Amino acid sequence: MRYIKHLFVRSFYRCAAPARLALLCAGFAALGGCTDETDSAGGSSTADSHIPLALEITASGFTGQPDASPDTRASEQDNYDTWFEETDAIGLFAVRGIGTPAAAIVDGINNSKLTYAPAADASHKPTWQPADAATTLYYYADVTYIAYYPYKNGIVIDPTQSAATILASFSGKTELQPAADQSTPEAYAASDLMTADGTATDTADPSRKLLSLTFTHSYSLLVLKANLTKAMYVAPAGSAFDYHPQATATSADPGAADVMIRDVKAYKIADGVFRAITKPVSDDYMRGSYSTHGMMVEYNASLAGLASLKANQRFECTVNVPLSGTADATERALQPGDYVFQHNGKIEIYPGDGPVDASGKIPDYTNAVGIVTTCIPARMTDEGCSGDGWTHAYVMGTETHGNNLRWCWQNRMLADLEDVTTITQAKDYMNGCKDTKYILSTKYNDYEIFDELVTYRNNNPLPQGVNRSPWFIPSTGQWYDLIANIGGKSPDDFNNNTTAGWNSNQDGTAILGEINARLNKIGKSLPDGVRFPCSTEPGLGAWMVRFNGNTVEFGTVDKTLKELSPLYFFAF
Numbered sequence: 001m002r003y004i005k006h007l008f009v010r011s012f013y014r015c016a017a018p019a020r021l022a023l024l025c026a027g028f029a030a031l032g033g034c035t036d037e038t039d040s041a042g043g044s045s046t047a048d049s050h051i052p053l054a055l056e057i058t059a060s061g062f063t064g065q066p067d068a069s070p071d072t073r074a075s076e077q078d079n080y081d082t083w084f085e086e087t088d089a090i091g092l093f094a095v096r097g098i099g100t101p102a103a104a105i106v107d108g109i110n111n112s113k114l115t116y117a118p119a120a121d122a123s124h125k126p127t128w129q130p131a132d133a134a135t136t137l138y139y140y141a142d143v144t145y146i147a148y149y150p151y152k153n154g155i156v157i158d159p160t161q162s163a164a165t166i167l168a169s170f171s172g173k174t175e176l177q178p179a180a181d182q183s184t185p186e187a188y189a190a191s192d193l194m195t196a197d198g199t200a201t202d203t204a205d206p207s208r209k210l211l212s213l214t215f216t217h218s219y220s221l222l223v224l225k226a227n228l229t230k231a232m233y234v235a236p237a238g239s240a241f242d243y244h245p246q247a248t249a250t251s252a253d254p255g256a257a258d259v260m261i262r263d264v265k266a267y268k269i270a271d272g273v274f275r276a277i278t279k280p281v282s283d284d285y286m287r288g289s290y291s292t293h294g295m296m297v298e299y300n301a302s303l304a305g306l307a308s309l310k311a312n313q314r315f316e317c318t319v320n321v322p323l324s325g326t327a328d329a330t331e332r333a334l335q336p337g338d339y340v341f342q343h344n345g346k347i348e349i350y351p352g353d354g355p356v357d358a359s360g361k362i363p364d365y366t367n368a369v370g371i372v373t374t375c376i377p378a379r380m381t382d383e384g385c386s387g388d389g390w391t392h393a394y395v396m397g398t399e400t401h402g403n404n405l406r407w408c409w410q411n412r413m414l415a416d417l418e419d420v421t422t423i424t425q426a427k428d429y430m431n432g433c434k435d436t437k438y439i440l441s442t443k444y445n446d447y448e449i450f451d452e453l454v455t456y457r458n459n460n461p462l463p464q465g466v467n468r469s470p471w472f473i474p475s476t477g478q479w480y481d482l483i484a485n486i487g488g489k490s491p492d493d494f495n496n497n498t499t500a501g502w503n504s505n506q507d508g509t510a511i512l513g514e515i516n517a518r519l520n521k522i523g524k525s526l527p528d529g530v531r532f533p534c535s536t537e538p539g540l541g542a543w544m545v546r547f548n549g550n551t552v553e554f555g556t557v558d559k560t561l562k563e564l565s566p567l568y569f570f571a572f
Contacts, residue, residue, distance in 0.1 A: 051139040054203070055114075055128050056212040057090075059149075059194055062221040062314035088116040089131070089151035095159040098144040098166075103159035106140050111155050139200050139209035147213050149194045152176060167195040171218045171279065171311075178219055178277045181265040188267035191277040193218040217312040219277045222264075225318040226256035226272045226290060226297075231325070233332040233351065240392045240467065240572055241334065241347040246363035247354055250320055259290040282308045286317040297321055336485035337518055338372040339365075340395050340572075345465025347572050356521055365522040370395035370570065374481040382475070382571060384433030390469045390571035394430075394478050396486070397471065398524040400532070400565040402452040407533055407542040408559040409446055414439065414537065420476060421538045422499050423491075432475035432569060435535035449473060449533050449566045456568065468572035473535040476543045478569055479554070483545070486518055487511035491554055500538070501555020508552035530565040531557070 094109035113131035130136065146157060146166055152175040157166050170176055171193060178191035194215035203210045229248040235241055252272030259266040259274040262281075266274035266288075274290075287300040299319045309315055337352030339362055350362050352371070362368070374380065375393040385391060416438055420429050436450065444450045450473065457470055474482070484490040489511055491502035516525040526532075526547075534543040541556040544564065 051207060051209050053137045053139045053200060054208055054210045055137070056210055057128065057215070058213065059215040060217070060312065062217055062312060086116060086118060088149070090114050090128070090147050090149045091151040091155055092137075093146040093157055093159075094140060094143050095146060095157075096140065096143050098146075098159055099162040101160055105159060106143050108135070109137070109145075111151075111153075113151050115151075137211075143199065145198055145200075145211055145213065147196045147215070148176070149215060150190050150192075163197045167197060167218075170195050178264065178279060180263070182267045182276055183265045185267065188275070188277065191219070192221075193277075219311060220280050220309045221314040222261045222276050222278055222286060222309070223314060223316040224259060224261055224266060224274045224286075224288065224290070224299075225316065226253040226259070226274065226292065227251060227318060227320045228253045228292075229320045229322045231329040232354070234326040234329040235349070236331055236333055239334070240389075241349045243329075243332075244339075244341055244343075244348045244350040244364065247350050248322070250355075253292055253321065255292045256290050257292070260288040261286070262288060278309070280309050280311045284308060286315055292321060293323065334372060334375045334393055336372050336375060336481075339368045339522065340370045340372060340393075341367055342369055342463045342466050342468075343367075345463070347466060347468065352518065360521060361523065362521050368398065368522040370397050371486065371518055373485055373569075374478065379430060379477070379481060380571075381428075381430045382433045382478075383431055384435070384437050384472070385469055385571040388469065389467065390433075392572055394432075394474070394481070394569055394571050396474070396482055397568040397570075398519060398522060400526065400530070400567050401456050402449070403530075403565055404562050405448040405452055405533075405564040405566065406560055406562050407447065407449055407544075407564060409448070410560060414442070417535075417537045419539060420536045420543065423497065423502055424499075426476035426536065426543060427480050427492075428477050429475050429536055430477040432478045432535045433469055433472040433571060435475060436472035439535075449564055452566060453568065466572075469570045471568040471570050473533060473566060474569040476534045476536045476554075479532070479534055479543075479545050482515070483511060483552075483554070486515050488514040494552070494554075498555075501553065503555065504550075504552050506550050508547045508550045511552055512547040526567070527565065531561070531563045532567050533564045 090113075092109060092112045092114055094106040095103055096106050097103040112135050114128040115131055117127045117129050144163055146163065148155070148170050155170075155173060155175060157169065159166075161169070176193050178193075179187045182188040182191050194217050196213040196215040198211055198213050200209040200211045227250045229250045231243065232247050232249045233243050235243060252270070254271040256272055256274070259268070261274065261276040262278050264276040264278055266276040268274055284302050285300060289296055289298045291297070297319060299317060301317050332351070334349065335352060339350040339352065341348040341350065341364065349372075350364075350368070354362060356362055372393045373396050377391070380386075380391045380394070382394070417435055418429065418431070420426050436453070439447055439450050440454065444454065453471060453473060460471075462468065462470060480491055489507055491497075494502045494504035495506060496503040512526065512528060519525050529548050530546070532545045534545070536543040538556045540559065542559045543555065544557050546553045
């Protein structure tokens with residue numbers, strides 16, 4: 001039978017510091033408690049009117065975080081509660097006139113051992129029994145009670161000192177030092193020195209007094225979380241990309257062993273979770289080592305914002321050890337919404353639904369160059385890309401370029417561009433790269449959006465070795481897929497469509513919101529209220545997309561309209 005010692009109410013404080021391996025380190029602050037109220041039977045000739053004294057034992061938790069508050073004895077399965085066991089015992093002193101020259105121990109309550117006993121009847125209340133049957137606890141007037149856990153034989157105090165000084169003195173006693181080897185439950189629990197003081201108070205029952213003792217931890221609790229990071233995915237054979245090296249899954253390391261935390265051999269709570277009780281120190285470092293997968297891992301992390309490891313506080317360090325190879329990785333094909341990088345002469349992909357950090361960003365987000373909008377082979381029909389093997393994906397850029405640009409200075413039709421006049425044609429017209437190549441082969445400075453594209457290309461040359469197209473103005477079909485695949489709604493389902501355009505007065509905010517939710521993971525967004533040009537012509541006009549609040553318009557406008565902000569695409 002066990003009875004709850006204390007619960008952990010939690011808050012969160014995060015910090016980080018350099019270490020030999022990538023790691024995250026955190027310190028935390030919070031408090032919680034749960035009460036065990038027991039009666040101690042017996043009598044004493046020196047007790048005031050022989051009034052029984054009831055004990056109320058409360059042990060505060062180490063300050064901790066919401067999702068991982070620790071215990072001092074219980075297993076992970078105990079939901080981070082701490083439980084008294086039948087072998088637990090506290091030492092109790094009763095002092096009259098504490099802190100004065102005349103102070104004295106009262107009635108032999110001098111390191112009296114009280115042992116926890118689970119409930120033996122239907123009351124479900126445990127008791128704290130004096131180890132010596134001749135020792136009884138009764139109420140004494142003007143008496144301060146001093147207690148500590150765990151009980152040790154031979155502990156003495158100086159009653160002429162103040163209660164605070166006496167409580168502090170326990171951590172200096174040889175018998176109550178944290179063990180250098182806490183790898184067993186017994187050694188770990190025995191290292192957790194707690195102290196309390198109190199005076200008896202009245203209860204609703206005039207024949208009964210209450211002594212309430214709230215224990216606090218004299219030492220610090222240090223927690224190491226040892227994790228492994230392994231590749232989540234591997235690209236199918238023959239793919240034109242690899243997965244980003246930070247597209248990894250993190251899990252507790254079941255093989256972590258020989259864990260040292262600040263020179264203490266730590267206690268294993270669960271796979272990858274180790275704890276040690278240590279004396280408070282003036283520096284702010286979590287450091288130590290452990291072995292895993294045939295290597296020795298050393299960590300050394302400063303707890304940012306903290307000057308020291310304090311008593312009654314918990315500090316946590318998470319070490320993520322990367323494992324090379326893809327032996328356990330899942331094969332995964334390219335998907336719309338995936339993030340595109342250009343690293344080391346190749347295309348790398350971070351999954352669109354991959355893990356993000358606390359701010360909602362993907363790893364290495366500042367180096368992302370785009371988001372996959374189309375990767376279905378049947379849609380990869382841009383004639384400007386197929387000859388070079390850029391048939392795996394169309395990729396939208398991460399931001400617009402230029403403001404208030406025109407498609408062209410005058411309404412005229414380019415004879416070699418296809419005349420796309422209906423939404424049926426526009427949906428499947430995928431030749432953005434082909435159109436861009438053609439217009440750039442003409443007097444392109446007459447076409448402002450293409451002139452701006454040339455400037456951007458010149459300022460951002462393609463990385464060497466990466467097999468991808470130059471940036472281009474997307475076609476109607478390529479923009480269609482962006483809206484359908486990234487925006488989350490097919491233009492065919494808009495509520496005000498005509499044969500010449502897709503229009504909705506109720507979906508604009510939601511669609512742009514979905515697109516920007518993807519872009520926000522790399523610190524980008526598209527503006528509302530501007531027109532995004534397509535490469536595609538319908539006679540003398542040009543196709544464009546515009547979000548304006550709940551309205552979205554995908555149709556044709558005058559080529560000379562000076563409202564365009566191009567969003568570039570590329571293919572690989």
